[in-house]
Amino acid sequence: MSDISKRLRPESTDLSGSDVLVDILSRLPVKSLRRFQCASKSWHALISHSHFVKKHLSLINNTTNSFKLIFETRPLQSLDYQVLLKYLKEDYGAPIAPTELDYPVKTPNSSLLIFGSCNGLICLQFDKTDIVLWNPCTGESNLLPQATIFDGVHDCGSIFYGFGYDSKAEDYKVMRGGFKGEYGSDGYSWRLETIIEVFSLKNGSWRSTQVSDMDLAIEGQGCLVNETLHWVDDDNHAAIIISFDLVEEKFNEAVHCLCTIQTDSEIFFGGVLNIRNCVAVYSSNSEDLGILSDSGTSKKEDKIWMIKEYDVHDYWTEVATVISEGFFNPFCISEGGQVLGMLGGILGWYSPKENIFKNITEIRDRWSGATKYVETIVSPVTGNGAAAGESAMASTVEKEGVKDRGGCVLRN
Numbered sequence: 296m297s298d299i300s301k302r303l304r305p306e307s308t309d310l311s312g313s314d315v316l317v318d319i320l321s322r323l324p325v326k327s328l329r330r331f332q333c334a335s336k337s338w339h340a341l342i343s344h345s346h347f348v349k350k351h352l353s354l355i356n357n358t359t360n361s362f363k364l365i366f367e368t369r370p371l372q373s374l375d376y377q378v379l380l381k382y383l384k385e386d387y388g389a390p391i392a393p394t395e396l397d398y399p400v401k402t403p404n405s406s407l408l409i410f411g412s413c414n415g416l417i418c419l420q421f422d423k424t425d426i427v428l429w430n431p432c433t434g435e436s437n438l439l440p441q442a443t444i445f446d447g448v449h450d451c452g453s454i455f456y457g458f459g460y461d462s463k464a465e466d467y468k469v470m471r472g473g474f475k476g477e478y479g480s481d482g483y484s485w486r487l488e489t490i491i492e493v494f495s496l497k498n499g500s501w502r503s504t505q506v507s508d509m510d511l512a513i514e515g516q517g518c519l520v521n522e523t524l525h526w527v528d529d530d531n532h533a534a535i536i537i538s539f540d541l542v543e544e545k546f547n548e549a550v551h552c553l554c555t556i557q558t559d560s561e562i563f564f565g566g567v568l569n570i571r572n573c574v575a576v577y578s579s580n581s582e583d584l585g586i587l588s589d590s591g592t593s594k595k596e597d598k599i600w601m602i603k604e605y606d607v608h609d610y611w612t613e614v615a616t617v618i619s620e621g622f623f624n625p626f627c628i629s630e631g632g633q634v635l636g637m638l639g640g641i642l643g644w645y646s647p648k649e650n651i652f653k654n655i656t657e658i659r660d661r662w663s664g665a666t667k668y669v670e671t672i673v674s675p676v677t678g679n680g681a682a683a684g685e686s687a688m689a690s691t692v693e694k695e696g697v698k699d700r701g702g703c704v705l706r707n
Contacts, residue, residue, distance in 0.1 A: 317350065321347060321350045322354060325670045328342050343674075343679075345679040348672055348673060348679050349679075351671065352673060360380060361377070361670075362667045362669045363375050363669070364666070365409065365667075365668055366393065367407065367408070367660070367664050369407060371398050372658065373393060374391065374394070374642075379391070379635060379655065380629065390656040392656065396431050397434070398419065398429065399427050399429050400421045405422045406423065407419065410457060410516060411458035411519055411666065413460050413519060414460055414669070415432060415668060415672070416428050416458075417429050417431060418458035420456070424441065425438060426438075427439065430674065431668070432670045432671065432672070437675040440500065454472060454474060454514050455511075455513045456470060456516060456517065457516060457517030457524035457541075458470070458519070459524065462522060463542050466496055466497040467495075468493055468541050470493050470517070470539060471492055472490065473489075474488065475487070475490050489511055504544040504545060513526035513528050513537050514526070516664070517567075518568060519569065520567075520572060520573065522541050523540050524539040525538045525551075525567040527553070527567055527576060533557065534552075534554070534564055535550045535553060536567060551602065555611055556611055562580050564578050565597075565622070568625065570601050573602055575599055575601040575614070576599070576600050577599045578597065578598050578599075579595065579622060579623075580596045594618050594620055595619065596616060597625075598615065598617070599614050599634065600612065600613055615632065615647055617634055617636070617645050617647065618650055619638055622638075623636050623637070623638050624638075637661070637665075638652060640657055641656075642654075642656050642657070643655045
């Protein structure tokens, strides 16, 4: 047995030091690492080691623009941000074809929601009940247990939801909330109660963390910034941002007020963005600007605002203005200030300086949102490396079409 083979034996592998081999491997893309994992049990053990997974993840997260966008379409579609940047810099060319992702559930008519993405894992909900953690790069998936507090609630799907990582507990968490209506004792009065559950991957179970007395008007995916989920609550005279701390598992008492942005009643907010790990919102002014497009359609103004200091709640800075014919749904901003977003089902780059929208491709669902994800080897079963054991690696989950496609034949 060679010296390298001896060092890579699972029982003797020490990854705590600055091993040159580990340092080299941790810089490789997931596709290459998956091939190395199939080379032998020793290589599989090394690459599945929690220390290696964390090292590879830290390098990925520190790499600028090394992410992809996944669109909430059926089937799911994906685009590489590096390809989108290249398209921005080059002359107009043929549309970019999105990649269709081979996701875990194949039921053609089932509803689909993306709860969020974190460290290469994507959380999906199917048919209001089945929630799956999935790594699209490895194919590994994990069907979560049914949430308990939602059982028996009439037509109560996940109204607001999110997914992220709690670094304090070193745990991935899924949060979902909804509303339950009950008649009072008089049989006439109606009470609407907010119900919340959080799933802990480490514990493998759901728990009710709060029955909220807050008057919430939030829905959809919470934007993850600094291990906290954020939504715009626009059902007030002064719009605010509601945030849920995944570490404390509760809504924050302090809120970001949007009154300095919402200067008149014609301004409404489309949602929250994560821009360079800062909280941002995008607002739309429904008033026409009096500017006509080539087609004779009136244009309106959308803006993106960002809080550069997270703890300064009311200090908003305008970072981009988009003048367009319809509702512009922004996803991210390039280092040059161009805004990537959807306009009427068309994905493209908008340049505020030239006031030009550069078409990239048409997305199947024109109202589809986009979620960022990175390519990692984090397991949706363990939260670290691949699920322990060859059988777990070959078949992590199989239930109603949910299965692991990341297995491989391991050689001694």
